[in-house]
Amino acid sequence: MGIFNVELKKVVDDSYEIETGFGLKDKLIEDLKSGLVGDIKKFAIITDSIVENLYAKDIYEKILDSGFKADLFVFPEGEKSKVRKTKEDIEDAMLAKGYRRDCCIIAVGGGVVTDLAGFIAGTYGRGVPFINYATTLLAAADASVGGKTAVDTPLATNLIGLFNQPKKVYIDIETWKTLPKRQVYSGLAETIKHACLASADFFEYIDTHMHEILDFDAEVCSYIAEQNCSIKYKVVMKDERESGLREVLNLGHTVGRAIETVSDYKLLHGEALSVGMVAEVKLAYKLGYVSADERDRVIAILKKANLPVEIPEYIDREALVKKLYTDKKVKNGQLRFVIQKGIGDIVEYKEGVFAIPIEEEVAREIIMDM
Amino acid sequence: MGIFNVELKKVVDDSYEIETGFGLKDKLIEDLKSGLVGDIKKFAIITDSIVENLYAKDIYEKILDSGFKADLFVFPEGEKSKVRKTKEDIEDAMLAKGYRRDCCIIAVGGGVVTDLAGFIAGTYGRGVPFINYATTLLAAADASVGGKTAVDTPLATNLIGLFNQPKKVYIDIETWKTLPKRQVYSGLAETIKHACLASADFFEYIDTHMHEILDFDAEVCSYIAEQNCSIKYKVVMKDERESGLREVLNLGHTVGRAIETVSDYKLLHGEALSVGMVAEVKLAYKLGYVSADERDRVIAILKKANLPVEIPEYIDREALVKKLYTDKKVKNGQLRFVIQKGIGDIVEYKEGVFAIPIEEEVAREIIMDM
Numbered sequence: 001m002g003i004f005n006v007e008l009k010k011v012v013d014d015s016y017e018i019e020t021g022f023g024l025k026d027k028l029i030e031d032l033k034s035g036l037v038g039d040i041k042k043f044a045i046i047t048d049s050i051v052e053n054l055y056a057k058d059i060y061e062k063i064l065d066s067g068f069k070a071d072l073f074v075f076p077e078g079e080k081s082k083v084r085k086t087k088e089d090i091e092d093a094m095l096a097k098g099y100r101r102d103c104c105i106i107a108v109g110g111g112v113v114t115d116l117a118g119f120i121a122g123t124y125g126r127g128v129p130f131i132n133y134a135t136t137l138l139a140a141a142d143a144s145v146g147g148k149t150a151v152d153t154p155l156a157t158n159l160i161g162l163f164n165q166p167k168k169v170y171i172d173i174e175t176w177k178t179l180p181k182r183q184v185y186s187g188l189a190e191t192i193k194h195a196c197l198a199s200a201d202f203f204e205y206i207d208t209h210m211h212e213i214l215d216f217d218a219e220v221c222s223y224i225a226e227q228n229c230s231i232k233y234k235v236v237m238k239d240e241r242e243s244g245l246r247e248v249l250n251l252g253h254t255v256g257r258a259i260e261t262v263s264d265y266k267l268l269h270g271e272a273l274s275v276g277m278v279a280e281v282k283l284a285y286k287l288g289y290v291s292a293d294e295r296d297r298v299i300a301i302l303k304k305a306n307l308p309v310e311i312p313e314y315i316d317r318e319a320l321v322k323k324l325y326t327d328k329k330v331k332n333g334q335l336r337f338v339i340q341k342g343i344g345d346i347v348e349y350k351e352g353v354f355a356i357p358i359e360e361e362v363a364r365e366i367i368m369d370m
Numbered sequence: 371m372g373i374f375n376v377e378l379k380k381v382v383d384d385s386y387e388i389e390t391g392f393g394l395k396d397k398l399i400e401d402l403k404s405g406l407v408g409d410i411k412k413f414a415i416i417t418d419s420i421v422e423n424l425y426a427k428d429i430y431e432k433i434l435d436s437g438f439k440a441d442l443f444v445f446p447e448g449e450k451s452k453v454r455k456t457k458e459d460i461e462d463a464m465l466a467k468g469y470r471r472d473c474c475i476i477a478v479g480g481g482v483v484t485d486l487a488g489f490i491a492g493t494y495g496r497g498v499p500f501i502n503y504a505t506t507l508l509a510a511a512d513a514s515v516g517g518k519t520a521v522d523t524p525l526a527t528n529l530i531g532l533f534n535q536p537k538k539v540y541i542d543i544e545t546w547k548t549l550p551k552r553q554v555y556s557g558l559a560e561t562i563k564h565a566c567l568a569s570a571d572f573f574e575y576i577d578t579h580m581h582e583i584l585d586f587d588a589e590v591c592s593y594i595a596e597q598n599c600s601i602k603y604k605v606v607m608k609d610e611r612e613s614g615l616r617e618v619l620n621l622g623h624t625v626g627r628a629i630e631t632v633s634d635y636k637l638l639h640g641e642a643l644s645v646g647m648v649a650e651v652k653l654a655y656k657l658g659y660v661s662a663d664e665r666d667r668v669i670a671i672l673k674k675a676n677l678p679v680e681i682p683e684y685i686d687r688e689a690l691v692k693k694l695y696t697d698k699k700v701k702n703g704q705l706r707f708v709i710q711k712g713i714g715d716i717v718e719y720k721e722g723v724f725a726i727p728i729e730e731e732v733a734r735e736i737i738m739d740m
Contacts (some may be wrong), residue, residue, distance in 0.1 A: 002389075002390050002391075002596065003387050003388065003389050003390075003593070004386060004388040004389075004390070004596060004599045004600070005385065005387055005388075006386050006387070006388060006515060006599075007385045007607070008382075008383065008384035008385050008386070008535060009381065009382070009383040009384075010381070010382055011379065011380070011382075011384060012378075012379070012380055012382050012551075013378065013379040014378035014379075015375065015376060015377045015378045015379055016376050016378070017373050017374070017375055017376070018373065018374040018375075018376060019372075019373050019374075020372050020373075020374070021372075023414070041702075081613060084454070084458055087615055088454055089524065091530055092523060092524070095523060095525040095526055095529065095696070098695075098703075100700055100701075101698055102702075102719070103699055115595075122532060123489075123493070123527070123530050123531055123532050124530065125529055125698060126520065126531050126532050126533055127532060127533065146494065147378075148442075150496065153461065153462060153465060155462065155465035155466060157463055157493055159470075159494070160461055160494065161463065161491050161493055161498060162493050162496050162737055163490060163495050163496055163497065165378060167377075189474065201372070213453070222372070225617075225662075226372065229374045230374070233376060237377070239377075242405075268531060270517065314473065319373055319494075320727060321591060326465075328471055328495060329469055331470075331472055332411075332472075333468075
């Protein structure tokens with residue numbers, strides 16, 4: 001009988017700061033006191049069982065000392081916790097402690113913590129503000145720009161989630177030192193990916209400074225963190241909803257995510273990504289987009305970072321090929337890959353489209369050979 | 371060592387149409403064909419076990435006939451299904467059927483279906499478009515404007531969810547006829563609420579046309595649907611994030627939601643709301659904001675719509691008072707109510723604030739007396 005127009009056009013400002021430094025806990029408290037999240041006085045600190053004692057408890061106590069209310073919500077560390085059940089448990093625990101919409105979530109930890117906490121913040125009371133206190137290189141590289149939050153499900157990784165921007169990100173390099181070595185290497189994978197897709201100079205820098213990086217040299221690590229933000233920012237800014245350009249960040253992830261799942265998370269995200277990057281640089285070589293030398297340099301830098309460059313023995317290759325189809329880039333049943341062009345660039349398939357249709361046979365051949 | 375600024379200011383346009391009419395299935399198909407959701411060809415139709423056979427199957431077949439892909443995702447009808455588990459089950463079923471980000475969700479049903487489907491759409495692949503095909507008066511009154519989607523949890527109703535705007539809403543009045551009578555009455559509660567908070571004329575109109583409404587008179591029902599959209603729109607437009615003015619829509623809901631939960635959903639949402647409105651108009655009378663006559667007129671119109679106006683015997687009053695604290699409006703442990711001012715207006719507590727702090731004792735007294 002009629003049409004009613006709902007006009008909902010508006011300006012949204014989700015801008016925020018990323019602060020990099022050594023020991024930023026007191027800075028966080030200072031920011032909360034000076035109104036970073038308005039007049040909110042209740043803070044739900046979400047962390048994992050490892051970071052809890054290393055940093056989160058300390059932050060929790062500092063917040064209490066400042067006269068705010070706070071609680072720690074701790075889940076078992078590891079990618080296996082990045083599931084809907086953990087989200088549900090934390091929500092119920094927050095509800096039980098009386099948290100309503102007048103609270104702020106503070107994520108203290110690596111990528112799993114920031115992904116999960118950001119997702120929880122996005123749907124708690126239909127959205128409460130959140131702050132990321134990133135304690136790993138991976139979180140610094142991957143989770144500080146882009147607003148992607150998600151959980152895994154039995155059938156796909158990162159497919160249930162939302163875009164949600166934090167009020168501020170703290171990258172505390174001091175925390176990297178306490179990471180297990182394997183986590184440090186894993187975190188480097190996203191950094192190397194950023195170099196591969198956007199900057200030959202940065203690739204060179206990582207290659208020559210690998211020793212300092214693994215030694216947590218202050219200046220070098222700061223530079224790395226900054227470059228990660230900067231590269232990701234440039235890509236994300238142009239495509240916040242991940243419709244086109246942003247797909248370049250998926251380099252290495254088509255195979256990487258599939259391996260991560262098929263390995264049942266025995267491989268860390270960065271380790272799986274490393275193997276995925278090797279597979280995909282081999283694909284790029286096969287398609288003529290990188291030279292044999294460039295291919296070998298990518299494999300060499302991953303090795304230098306102590307990352308795996310081969311598909312582990314125990315992985316069922318056929319299951320892996322099948323798993324590729326759970327990738328978000330799949331369209332009408334067709335596999336699509338992001339392909340590296342030399343070092344520091346990405347193949348543009350057609351205007352604004354960076355995911356290239358690849359026949360299953362081509363992908364299978366590379367996987368069978370690894 | 372430094373601060374990196376992430377600038378994310380942008381214009382967002384979430385505008386959409388609400389189409390009201392008799393028998394809109396073919397119009398929906400027509401719209402899909404002419405690009406309502408771009409070039410998407412896969413449609414996940416989410417519905418409940420009652421609406422499935424009444425309308426959803428028909429829409430499903432029409433979509434298939436048009437050469438699109440589609441699947442039906444059906445959950446057991448009722449508010450008890452509006453939980454995280456149902457969301458999870460539908461997500462897993464969609465993943466198993468190969469749904470990725472290139473799909474659109476169509477919600478066919480009442481408020482529970484549109485709330486749940488809208489929430490699923492908001493987090494599936496970090497957000498896919500969705501369409502609401504509303505088959506109840508309640509969905510027309512409540513779910514077509516405002517973008518609120520959510521699920522219930524053991525500790526609170528509607529606290530986990532997000533704001534998500536549909537691409538289009540269809541209000542098909544033809545479908546109202548097949549509703550169980552109890553559902554029709556329940557749907558009227560939100561309509562009466564809208565009249566109470568915003569329009570004495572509309573209140574008068576409902577009162578005089580109650581018979582035609584319950585007889586599904588075409589013209590009267592269309593007018594009702596339109597007025598619902600219009601009132602809600604005016605409120606929501608001014609306050610999309612529910613920080614101030616939008617709270618007026620919470621009239622009757624502080625007690626209503628608590629009753630709904632404590633009754634373990636034996637009461638339908640509208641029935642619980644009706645009792646909640648009675649409690650809250652009595653509160654308004656006690657506070658001197660409505661006259662005895664206005665109070666009685668509100669109670670009378672609810673009765674006329676065959677809605678309950680008393681707290682059921684089996685409800686534990688103390689549990690009910692306690693449950694009030696799970697309300698979203700609670701701030702720093704203080705109960706807050708939206709209070710009706712006469713008929714057609716709301717008390718403004720202070721500028722832009724419509725939820726008024728109420729002592730537990732005052733609320734308790736009214737509840738104990740009902």
